Amino acid sequence: MRGCACVFADARDLERNSELRADVCIVGGGAAGITLARELIGQPFDVCLLESGGLELDVPTQMLCRGASVGVPYLPLEATRLRYFGGTTNHWGGASRPLDAIDFERRDWVPESGWPFGRAQLEPYYRRAQPLLELGPFAYEREDWRGAGLAPPADFDRRVLRSALLQNSPPTRFGKVYRDALERAPNIRVYLHANVLEIETAPDGASVRRLRARTLGGPPFYARARLYVLALGGIENARLLLLSDRVRPGGVGNGSGRVGRYFMEHPHFHHSKPATLVSPGFPHHFYKVRTRAVHPAAPDRPAEVWGFLAPTAATLRERGLLNFGIALVQAPEEPIAGIESARAFKRAAETGAWPDDFWRHVGNVVADLDEVALYPYHWLTGREPPARRLDVAFWTEQRPNPDSRVYLSTDERDALGQRRIVFDWRLTEQDRETMRAVPALLAHEVGKVGLGRVRIAPEMAGPHPESMLQPSFHHMGTTRMHADPRRGVVDANCRMHEVSNLYVAGSSVFPAVGQANPTITIVALAIRLADHLKQVLRRPPETIEGKR
Amino acid sequence: MTLARRTLLKRLAGAALLCHVPGLAARAESVTAAPLPERLVRLFAHRESAVVVGRRYLALAHEPADAAALAARVAGNPRGYARLCAADAVALRALVARQERRDFAAGRTVTVDGWVLSLTEARLCAIAALARG
Numbered sequence: 001m002r003g004c005a006c007v008f009a010d011a012r013d014l015e016r017n018s019e020l021r022a023d024v025c026i027v028g029g030g031a032a033g034i035t036l037a038r039e040l041i042g043q044p045f046d047v048c049l050l051e052s053g054g055l056e057l058d059v060p061t062q063m064l065c066r067g068a069s070v071g072v073p074y075l076p077l078e079a080t081r082l083r084y085f086g087g088t089t090n091h092w093g094g095a096s097r098p099l100d101a102i103d104f105e106r107r108d109w110v111p112e113s114g115w116p117f118g119r120a121q122l123e124p125y126y127r128r129a130q131p132l133l134e135l136g137p138f139a140y141e142r143e144d145w146r147g148a149g150l151a152p153p154a155d156f157d158r159r160v161l162r163s164a165l166l167q168n169s170p171p172t173r174f175g176k177v178y179r180d181a182l183e184r185a186p187n188i189r190v191y192l193h194a195n196v197l198e199i200e201t202a203p204d205g206a207s208v209r210r211l212r213a214r215t216l217g218g219p220p221f222y223a224r225a226r227l228y229v230l231a232l233g234g235i236e237n238a239r240l241l242l243l244s245d246r247v248r249p250g251g252v253g254n255g256s257g258r259v260g261r262y263f264m265e266h267p268h269f270h271h272s273k274p275a276t277l278v279s280p281g282f283p284h285h286f287y288k289v290r291t292r293a294v295h296p297a298a299p300d301r302p303a304e305v306w307g308f309l310a311p312t313a314a315t316l317r318e319r320g321l322l323n324f325g326i327a328l329v330q331a332p333e334e335p336i337a338g339i340e341s342a343r344a345f346k347r348a349a350e351t352g353a354w355p356d357d358f359w360r361h362v363g364n365v366v367a368d369l370d371e372v373a374l375y376p377y378h379w380l381t382g383r384e385p386p387a388r389r390l391d392v393a394f395w396t397e398q399r400p401n402p403d404s405r406v407y408l409s410t411d412e413r414d415a416l417g418q419r420r421i422v423f424d425w426r427l428t429e430q431d432r433e434t435m436r437a438v439p440a441l442l443a444h445e446v447g448k449v450g451l452g453r454v455r456i457a458p459e460m461a462g463p464h465p466e467s468m469l470q471p472s473f474h475h476m477g478t479t480r481m482h483a484d485p486r487r488g489v490v491d492a493n494c495r496m497h498e499v500s501n502l503y504v505a506g507s508s509v510f511p512a513v514g515q516a517n518p519t520i521t522i523v524a525l526a527i528r529l530a531d532h533l534k535q536v537l538r539r540p541p542e543t544i545e546g547k548r
Numbered sequence: 549m550t551l552a553r554r555t556l557l558k559r560l561a562g563a564a565l566l567c568h569v570p571g572l573a574a575r576a577e578s579v580t581a582a583p584l585p586e587r588l589v590r591l592f593a594h595r596e597s598a599v600v601v602g603r604r605y606l607a608l609a610h611e612p613a614d615a616a617a618l619a620a621r622v623a624g625n626p627r628g629y630a631r632l633c634a635a636d637a638v639a640l641r642a643l644v645a646r647q648e649r650r651d652f653a654a655g656r657t658v659t660v661d662g663w664v665l666s667l668t669e670a671r672l673c674a675i676a677a678l679a680r681g
Contacts, residue, residue, distance in 0.1 A: 443664035447652030450645060455662045 007183055011194035016219035022048035023537060025225035027196050030087020031519055032505035032526045033231035034174040039530030041185040045537050048223060050194040053084025060216055064414045067421035072466060077423055080473040081233055086175020094171025096133055096520040097140055098126045102313045103514030109320040112400040113512045116483040116492035125524035132523055133169040136303025137295045140165050147296040151285035153307060156445050161309050168304040195416055199244040199252045207500045216415060226541060227533060231505040234475025235406050239421050242408050253496040258489050261402040262477040263425055264513045270393035272468035274460050275439040277390040279452030284390060287328040322434040323397040323515040326442055328390040337364040394438045397515050399430045406478055427466055435465040474518050476507040493532050505529055584633050585615040589676045591641055602677030604660050605670045615678040618671050
């Protein structure tokens, strides 16, 4: 079967053993897969996208990604990602920020860190990713937003901490936002309910011959293409490679033994109350989670920004830390009688009706005069009063660690007869050191500039600060990128080192993960990969696919 | 003994407030002739919370249970002691606040029930606790 129809197809309607044909076959319809397909719209070649789920959540399909968790406590895996068109963008929060330049560097205090290229090479693709994620202009540093009317950040020592910005995507649900474009595309065909079970390779394992697939309860079918891209997410990319072990015992492209290893997350500390900041008046407005802002250079593209604290590169280098971010969330104030009474007077002045217990209110105001004195300015200007108590939330990078991994279960199988995943997320002592260091560093910096004091939960200083973490459900690193085939799974173009026509898209290729949410980097890499595939497909077929 | 978190939050906020609004704070002290430990204790807007922190600190730290000796440690050396003694209330508050910031910058901090405090303010709290007896 070749050629295109301009609607999504249901793989359950395919005949037994039928073979789909295309120039590019993308496996997985999440942020990476949809971005890739979208970038290939209108190109002179056919694209086939195979999505395991349908257009809505379907429990039997969702349960295909169940697995056993044997490492750091985690939610059930099937609750941490979504297996239908749009993938995990169907429940992501929208926080977006590119990785920092230092995240791409080889850092001598972070073993196995470093990307094969620097941030400058990815920056044009980050810029192209911005509108796809419905974000404002590519501007993430405080200095980039001068003239936009943002509140000033706190006056921390800029040699240690800098105030930076995230942008909030609406959040873009890729399956809904880009469905029409893909349906209308003459060269794209999307198959729903299509589960790829195996990557069939040539006898030498050096090229993909075709993909073996089936629907839940339906007949098998195949997909054959010149190029294949796995875009299944940070766990399932590795799982499919490991499952495809008919030719090579360790799975496809796993001569290095690194497929499934180096799993990384972003440990996050917030609801467990890791630390609290008290202050006579912290200038928290810059750090509010949702601030509407209009960049002077892009008045037609308003953005929603969120200020946070990030370490300088010098801080990370001098202290040997992994990257991190700190958010300051205003906590509910304890009611102060004098303030409440002053508010009663303000209401009375507006309505002309004096409160019945007038003298009690007068007494309260006099007793709390120091507190009340701070408020008239804020009432007059319409601004919120400064914060007195803020909850400290922070998240950290993880060190690349080969022992943190996913692998195949020997006894558990899913409804398609496929071996389930065993999820063994682990931390290193360096991860723990960074977890302990972040609130301590904040406490010192806050004290140093006289902004207040910080209380740190005792667990954060103990041997197991991870007892307070919550995962971010960012799954990264299991098919890591490295220029050296012995040390990575894919090369700088996201192509498998050992398989000439097989590529991997998504956060599984991240060799180091920084502190930023991964989605915008996933999308930027997918755009970059699409550009690369366009070039590759101009070459003669025999230079691409090897033996078939 | 664990400090009541809510109370301490409020009281520490109050103490910090005093440091930042000299006009409001100045009324708290006008006598410079009193002994230095007593004048240092007057810096606290909420002495009760300072007493609680100070007791806790004295139980944890190797410090003399002697207010004069602690005041000398706060001053650092005889010259510093003389400077603190000569300062009026506003200047004393400014000197102490600056020393606290320097403590943080130099890593001279102590942790009392999770609160990261400058060594100077922990000692001031201890003086407050000793003054209470």
